[in-house]
Amino acid sequence: MATIEHGVETGVSFALTDEQRSLRELAREFAAKEIRPKAAEYDEHQTHPADLVAKAHELGLMNLHVPESLGGLGLSTFEGILVGEELNWGCSGIGTSIGANGLGAGPVIIAGSEEQQAEWLPPLLEEPLLCSFGLSEPEAGSDVVKLKTTAQRRGDEYILNGSKTFITNAGHAAWTVIFAKTDPDKGHKGISAFIVPMDTPGVELEEHLDKMGQRSTDTSAFALTDVVVPVANRIGEEGEGFKIAMQTLDFTRPGTAAGAVGVAQAAFEYAVEYAKERVTFDVPIAMHQGVNFMIADMATEIEAARLL
Numbered sequence: 001m002a003t004i005e006h007g008v009e010t011g012v013s014f015a016l017t018d019e020q021r022s023l024r025e026l027a028r029e030f031a032a033k034e035i036r037p038k039a040a041e042y043d044e045h046q047t048h049p050a051d052l053v054a055k056a057h058e059l060g061l062m063n064l065h066v067p068e069s070l071g072g073l074g075l076s077t078f079e080g081i082l083v084g085e086e087l088n089w090g091c092s093g094i095g096t097s098i099g100a101n102g103l104g105a106g107p108v109i110i111a112g113s114e115e116q117q118a119e120w121l122p123p124l125l126e127e128p129l130l131c132s133f134g135l136s137e138p139e140a141g142s143d144v145v146k147l148k149t150t151a152q153r154r155g156d157e158y159i160l161n162g163s164k165t166f167i168t169n170a171g172h173a174a175w176t177v178i179f180a181k182t183d184p185d186k187g188h189k190g191i192s193a194f195i196v197p198m199d200t201p202g203v204e205l206e207e208h209l210d211k212m213g214q215r216s217t218d219t220s221a222f223a224l225t226d227v228v229v230p231v232a233n234r235i236g237e238e239g240e241g242f243k244i245a246m247q248t249l250d251f252t253r254p255g256t257a258a259g260a261v262g263v264a265q266a267a268f269e270y271a272v273e274y275a276k277e278r279v280t281f282d283v284p285i286a287m288h289q290g291v292n293f294m295i296a297d298m299a300t301e302i303e304a305a306r307l308l
């Protein structure tokens with residue numbers, strides 16, 4: 001059977017390169033040795049995994065897409081997916097905290113000027129700084145064009161007002177890319193993107209949101225009140241924010257899907273382990289055909305999802 005592990009003799013090969021395999025093994029080892037032992041406790045207490053973020057940073061498991069010209073690894077979405085699946089196999093909350101710089105820095109990598117990239121990306125490599133992606137609002141999730149945050153130009157500055165919610169790592173981020181309306185009458189063409197340091201006066205963290213799952217990743221809400229942002233922090237031209245947001249999501253959402261595959265793989269492994277251990281009618285339940293069917297279906301669906 002052709003899997004992502006084994007290439008096929010003819011046709012399309014899904015074989016990984018040696019580098020990709022090493023990267024995936026590094027992520028799996030980190031997930032097994034560092035993430036898993038802390039996953040339950042951090043999840044229960046909604047602990048932001050700063051210690052694990054720092055360790056992942058040291059190992060080179062963060063900021064994978066920062067260009068080589070700036071000292072990064074310049075890896076593709078695919079390598080990000082390989083790492084993301086393994087980290088989320090360890091714990092999807094902790095994995096999300098570690099991986100979210102890809103989303104936060106995405107707009108700068110995709111559409112930032114050379115000056116912006118040189119200013120904002122190298123510090124992410126130097127120390128375990130976090131950055132966030134500030135798109136969602138209380139009344140604008142899937143339908144992001146409904147966002148209400150505004151950015152009014154005043155000379156060489158913009159004044160931002162509004163609020164953001166569900167923003168990963170925002171409570172611990174050094175900076176966030178904020179999407180705001182520069183021209184509310186122009187729909188998706190009236191949205192622009194700005195790099196906003198989170199210690200700018202007027203940025204006020206409102207809440208670390210309580211969640212049912214992924215509890216160890218910080219998902220925060222914050223308000224923006226007369227936040228002054230220099231024009232130099234606008235990414236791209238006015239009106240390009242929606243396009244930049246969608247390009248960033250195109251680049252990073254496959255990683256979110258791969259994270260779900262990691263969670264499914266972990267659930268599968270726990271199920272197999274339990275099925276071998278639990279005895280009914282004098283045999284492990286894995287010996288009952290009905291249980292086997294379910295395990296086989298899980299394995300099939302996970303492999304199919306991974307190959308997507």
Ligand SMILES: Cc1cc2nc3c(=O)[nH]c(=O)nc-3n(C[C@H](O)[C@H](O)[C@H](O)COP(=O)(O)OP(=O)(O)OC[C@H]3O[C@@H](n4cnc5c(N)ncnc54)[C@H](O)[C@@H]3O)c2cc1C
Pocket residue numbers: 103132133134135136140141142143165166167168169214219
């Ligand atoms: C853990 C977590 C982390 C997040 N991190 C970030 C982040 O870092 N930055 C950020 O900006 N946002 C973030 N978000 C927000 C996320 O992007 C939004 O939750 C998402 O866009 C959906 O928006 P919503 O929750 O408002 O749902 P809604 O848009 O209100 O949707 C509600 C339901 O309706 C369905 N629906 C909506 N429109 C349609 C349609 N046209 N057809 C059919 N069904 C539809 C949706 O699928 C969903 O099931 C995060 C969310 C979570 C849960």
